[in-house]
Amino acid sequence: MEHVTADEEPSAPLVYRVERNVFDEEYLSSQLLHEKERTPKTFGQRVAERCRCSSEKAKSAVLSLLPILSWLPSYPVKEYLFGDIVSGLSTGVMQLPQGLAYAMLAAVPPVYGLYSSFYPVVLYTFFGTSRHISIGTFAVISLMIGGVAVREAPDSMFPLNGTNVTGLVDVDARDARRVQVAVVLTTLVGLIQLFLGILRFGFVAIYLAEPLVRGFTTAAAVHVFVSQLKYLFGVKTKRFSGPLSVLYSLIAVFKEITSTNIATLIVGFVCIVFLYGVKDVNERFKKKLPIPIPGEIIVVIVSTGVSYGMALFENYQVDIVGKIPMGLLPPTVPEFTLLSNLVADAIAIAVVSFSMxxxxxxxxxxxYGYSVDGNQELIALGLCNFASSFFQTFVITSSMSRSLVQESTGGKTQIAGLLASLLVLLVIVAIGFMFQPLPQTVLAAIIMVNLLGMFKQVRDIPALWRTSKIELTIWLVAFVASVLLGLDFGLLVAIGFAILTVIYRTQRPKSVILGQIPDTGLYYDIDEYEEASECSGIKIFHSNSSIYFANSDQYVNNLKEKTGVDPTQLLAERKSQQKHAKTKNGEKKNSNDSSLQKRNAIAKLDLELGVAHVVLDEAQKQVEVLSNGQVPEAQGESDSEEVHFLQPLCPVHSIVLDFTPVNFMDSVGAKAIKAVIKEYAAIDVRVVLAGCNRTLLSDLRTMQFFSGPVTTDIIFPTIHDAVLYCQHKRALLPCPAVH
Structure with a gap:
């Protein structure tokens, strides 16, 4: 019978009282808990149910695919429109120079960065679930695309006029080929993201832990920064990709440092100083400024004017953006013959793009208190990349810097992103030609300054050192591997290492012995809390891990080490003692039948008690009382030796395995636990399980765990139930408890 009361006086502390019988699984499953009756559905019924169409299902499907329909009809024009307009203009002004700059990272002409800042943004407005992120070009993704484009279309493939003269490259043919590679790669990335989204694989992002992503993006910032040095100094070097590309790029720049274009360096350095100052002002006075100062567009406009007025290209050989075609390109089918070489790169870019x-x-x-759907985000990004690739774009994702501007300037919905894309469209169709004199060093300056946020992630190192050494290791491995091996191989190494850390944690769980807090049903680590004390003769083992093939042996080893009870060792010691006693008895031929009876009585008592007594004299007295009711007057040397080899194997009579942290157990783990129960039973130590969840119990039944000597009466819902049961069973033995 269960009785629960609580003190209802508001001034007094709540009191929790429970009076009930000790529950085991056999009682719970037969008397207290009854599963609901469910009629199993056939495969045809399940398919029919999923395919059944109704107005509610159709509406839900449409709203899921087009999230804009869920908020646009109730769009509060008076409250949101002004903020979205200001935010859209501010973000668009920032998106223009970044689109031009990140196209350089992608190894394609600048105008393709503008295309990538228009088409995907429009599509995301309809299919995306986030109201604040700014979709478009991003430095890390652009650099990964550029690495693939350079690998598939190196300069050596395009000699000028068909000659083999070193250094002469047909730039137009090379750029056209690289655009084809970037477009096909974008198509493939879009297909992968669509496929994962349809299969509801939005959870894949959880495998890219935050330390991994931050270490990876910091390494990407190093790659991006190094790749822009040649534009800042105005030197001519080839573009490297693959392992050690950062080192090769640095060496190449330093080799050509003597040929630095001073005019290019001055323009770039002045732009860096100005942009850094503007960013600092925006950060310091962001609460007072109605909108951030658009430093990037100011730099672009001013430097374009200066370049045009001073003829920097003609007079000082300063490299400029060059021709920007007017208008939009007609849709074309990507060159799918290139797909076979790009699958691995596409998978890496698709996952990184989505995770960011x-x-x-x-x-x-x-x-802001709304939800985003990971699966729909995959579908949205997949559609943005796949559909836009037919209009000559490259892979996009959200940009942290632009998203912060879009949010801080009052943006409430993706209307702001749509307005930003319209501003980009205006430049493409009307005034793009005005940016043709823009020096490339200015774009390099914009990229470098925008990397500051990612470089600040180095501050994670001391923070992670204080909180988690394993996460710090993940961060460092992701950073070092990505810097040295390249972003593609570095990402694979980082993911592999992160998975190894998970295995490491399951292989090395924290194992402790629990003790009871006096006068409560609470049990805590005896090494950590002074109040926790062990129950006499009972060991409560806790390990914060599930039990499966990879760690079942470790679990058993930790159990034996922590409890101090190793059945194999104890049985070996007893066998050695028995052998020694038999040898002594063989030398003494005068052993009589009474000693044999005493030995049998002692052995019988040992089996009945479960665990023999520690005090040998007390054990001998129990035997004499049971056999003839008299205590012998004297003990012979032989009898003393017989009792000696039957001394207690250990003072522990019960072990409770706390299964509260165990989420699952495979067949290997189940066999290991079953073997442990039998192994301890051989030395008369009872093993019981506590805190098993219902799913785990169902799995154990499926694996036929409860068969033979193992039954459900060793399963208890709580540790306290298990402890009370063990104490009760011990008290029923015909001898005083062992202390």
Whole structure:
């Protein structure tokens, strides 16, 4: 019978009282808990149910695919429109120079960065679930695309006029080929993201832990920074990709440092100083400024004017953006013959693109109290990349810097992103030619300054050192591997290492012995809390891990080490003592039948008690009382030796395995636990399980765990139930408890 009361006086502390019988699984499953009756559905019924169409299902499917329909009809024009307009203009002004700059990272002409800042943004407005992120070009993704484009279309493939003269490259043919590679790669990335989204694989982002992503993006910032040095100094070097590309690029720049174009360096350095100052002012006075100062567009306009007025290209050989075609390109089918070489790169870019987008989307969703759907985000990004690739774009994702501007300037919905894309469209169709004199060093300056946010992630190192050494190791491995091996191989190494850390943690769980807090049903680590004390003769083992093929042996070893009870060792010691006693008895031929009876009585008592007594004299007295009711007057040497080899194997009579942290157990783990129960039973130590969840119990039944000597009466819902049961069973033995 269970009785629960609580003190209801508001001034007094709540009191929790429970009076009930000790529950085991056999009682719970037969008397207290009854599963609901469910009629199993056939495969045809399940398919029919999923395919059944209704107005509610159709509406839900449409709203899921087009999230804009869920908020646009109730769009509060008076409250949101002005903020979205200001935010859209501010973000668009920032998106223009970044689109031009990141196209350089992608190894394609600048105008393709503008295309990538228009088409995908429009599509995301309709299919995306985040209201605040700014979709478009991003430095890390652009650099990964550029590495693939350079690898597939190196300069050596395009000699000028068909000659083999070193250094002469047909730039137009090379750029056209690299655009084809970038477009096909974008198509493949879009297909992969669509496929994962349809299969509801939005959870894949969780495998890219935050330390991994931050270490990877910091390494990407190093790659991006190094790749822009040649534009800042105005030197001519080839573009490297693959392992050690950062070192090769640095060496190449330093080899050509004597040929630095001073005019290019001055323009770039002045732009860096100005942009850094503007960013600092925006950060310091962001609460007082109605909108951030658009430093990037100011730099672009001023430097374009200066370049045109001073003829920097003609007079000082300063490299400029060059021809920007007017208008939009007609849709074309990508060159699918290139697909076979790009699959691995596409998978890496697809995962990184999605992980960056969803992580930023979740930050804003949490801040403003709405939800984002990871699967729909995959579909949205997949559609943006796949559909836009037919209009000559490259892979996009969300940009942290632009998203922060879009949010801080009052943006409430993706209307702001749509307005930003319209501003980009205006430049493409009307005034793009005005940016043709823009020096490339200015774009390099914009990229370098925008990397500051990613470089600040180095501050994670001391923070992680204080909180988690394993996460710090993940961060460092992701950073070092990505810097030295390249972004593609570095990402694979980082993911592989992160998975190894998970295996390491399951292989080395924290194992402790629990003790009871006096006068409570609470049990805590005896090494950590002074109040926790062990129950006499009972060991409560806790390991914070599930039990499966990879760690089942470790679990058993930790159990034996922590409890101090190793059945194999104890049985070996007893066998050695028995052998020694038999040898002594063989030498003494005068052993009589009474000693044999005493030995049998002692052995019988040992089996009945479960664990023999520690005090040998007390054990001998129990035997004499049971056999003839008299205590012998004297003990012979032989009898003393017989009792000696039957001395207690250990003072522990019960072991409780706390299964509260165990989420699952495979067949290997189940066999290991079953073997442990039998092994301890051989030395008369009872093993019981506590805190098993219902799913785990169902799995154990499926694996036929409860068969033979193992039954459900060793399963208890709580540790306290198990301890009370063990104490009760011990008290029923015909001898005093062992202390």
């Amino acid at each position: 987008g969803i992580s930023l989307a979740k930050i804003f969703a949490l801040k």
